[in-house]
Amino acid sequence: MKKILLSALAVAALSTMASATVNNQTGCGLGSQIIKEDSSAVMLALQATTNGTSGNQTFGITSGTSGCKKVKFVMNDAAQEFVASNMDELAKDIAMGQGESVDTLAELLHVEDKAAFSAALQSNYNDIYTSKNVEMSDVVENISTIAG
């Protein structure tokens, strides 16, 4: 009896590792975070994570922008992929006028003066993130117009 109980407990404790519940929401617009699924766990406190366990992750070298509206002019893929995947982070950094994601975009667009770049983007926030439903291609085009 003890033995069974012991094993049951050990398993119960470790099984909290199991329900790695995240789904990938990455699309072309804002809301690109990974959302935690509603957990029907008995205890909220025992909510699990994806520690070292996750399905559907690939050895991905495919483009993350395949489902998105194309940017009108020639534009490097890396910049498009980055913007598509970081719409929210970028919006936040542009609104604050500084941050790692704006610097990264500047680097991808070969912009020399990063401070001037982020200042220009900040003061034109409304012309870049024109609405809450704005998509990557719009943002990229708007930024190019402003920084151009």
Added chain:
Amino acid sequence: MTGLPRLFLFLFSLHVSLFSHINNYHTLADEKQLSQMRYWKLLLHVKGEESEIDDSAFFLSKDGKTDVKSELHATIDALYNETVFDDNATACRFPARKAWLQKELKLKNLPLVTCKSYDTLIEKINPQSVTMVFADAHINSPASMFGHTFLRIDSSHESKLLSHAINYSANADQKTENGVVFAIKGLFGGYPGIYSLLPYYEKLKEYKNTEQRDIWEYELNLTPEEVNRMMMHIWEVHNTYSWYYFFDENCSYNMLWLLEVARPSVHLREHFFYQVIPPETLFALKQEHLIQKERYRPSKRSMLLAYEDILSLKKQNNAITLARGNASVDEVLDTISSLEQKRYFLEASAELCEYYFIENHLDKEKYLEIFQSILQARSKLGVGKSLHAREPQNPLNAHKSSRLSYMLASRNGYASHYLGLRAAYQDIFESDIGMLRGTQIEFFDLLLSYSQYQEEKSQLELEKLIIISLASYAQRGSFFQPFSWRMRTGFDREYLDDKSHFNFTLGAGETWGWEWGYLYMMLDGLAYYDDADSTLGVSPSLGTVLYKGEKFKTNLDYRYRLFHNGQRQHLFNASQLYQMQQNIAFKLGYEYIERFGENENRFKARIDYYF
């Protein structure tokens, strides 16, 4: 001779010459004992007598898993006898093997192949250097408490967001598996472990934002040549699988193979004896002089806590109201006069709004609306001083996980000696430098006592054997209001009758914290098992942990227990820690346990050594 037989003869002699060519290489390889060399064994993931890789596709010889020599011969054969010349060619599937054999044996006239997939990958990743990334624990998640490690391949870009992450994990579909099945399979190798490669920003989303775990980056001093070797080897193993074992052949362990292939002179795996606990791989990297730079990235949670520190309670509450969409930006912003506070307030609100979205407390439409309105307002306020979360102690400064203890105690005036051994990892009475405050995770904690009572003869007793003990004393604030909880099971001598009993405890409560310490209130349910029957009980408790600098920590804990048979019991525990060195701690303590007979008063002095 007519044309056709002549052609046959030509082909035959070509075959013979190729064949003898290959045979010569076999002989040369045997003379040089290449198959016994460390690097070849590293490439095959051979530990002891056989490879840890379980996928037969990884081996070109049918005995490849156990016979390194036959695998080496088979590799030479396959390189010369390519039947396809694209991505599926042996040379494309095993670039590291090919490069090494080519160097060691000076292989000539190898067939020409085009490795489009591999070349595209290398062009895209542009590998220059490597960073070990450690995702710390999350306070409320027992599964995350050991942390997680993965490798980051850095490009020549200045921005590290453009790096790629190589991750090793068990490939389990959580949608179809329930937790219990997962745990059993995860422990005993029921899932294939696989490698994945993703942009680093995707991993940050996962760990830093969604799971709210702090990130530590350890830049390694690998040379571009070593990095190149690692990439070639990653390519060889990326499509193969090995069974995933939670304790040893886990995420961290497999990263060590990759690093050893990159730099064969380091022996990282030998730092471990059985279990590979992610933070301990960091110690091994440090001892092998691989780390050259460290960087902390606060989780979304840590950033929000930093904002909580600089905003008044009223502003914190307003941020919550705004982030939930219960007020408009103008309504709340007008109440703030300082420009700097306005900026911080809006930034905190945006973070919080994102957090609610991630936690599924806001639907997407609502989130987009609120998030956009906050950012529009923020963009009009210029550039402020960016807020930095206070950097916690580096996990490299934490104590190691296994513990050996000696304790001397006076038990109601009689001397007793204790010897303790714990497999892993941390309790709240210990130093939490480099670890997450308020978390506890213990496996197999054994304590034996040897006492000399005057009236009786000497006695060796089992004082404690904790099989597993988990706890999360999660501090409550404005933005986060987590529960605290704990569970523990094993044998102890804390019951009224002074004997060791098997017991189980599970409880929940609340914790409030400040910089100098925290206070917890818990309510536990517990059960003591005897040979014949069991005793159930409830136990309210109150405790505090106080910090004084980095080396001193005080713990006070009071428990009251009420059992279903009407028995009651008071227990009190006080301990003072002095962390002498990273892996040596000294403790003084007092313990009171109410008993059927004489109540027990123990004064204790204890020394812990971590290894």
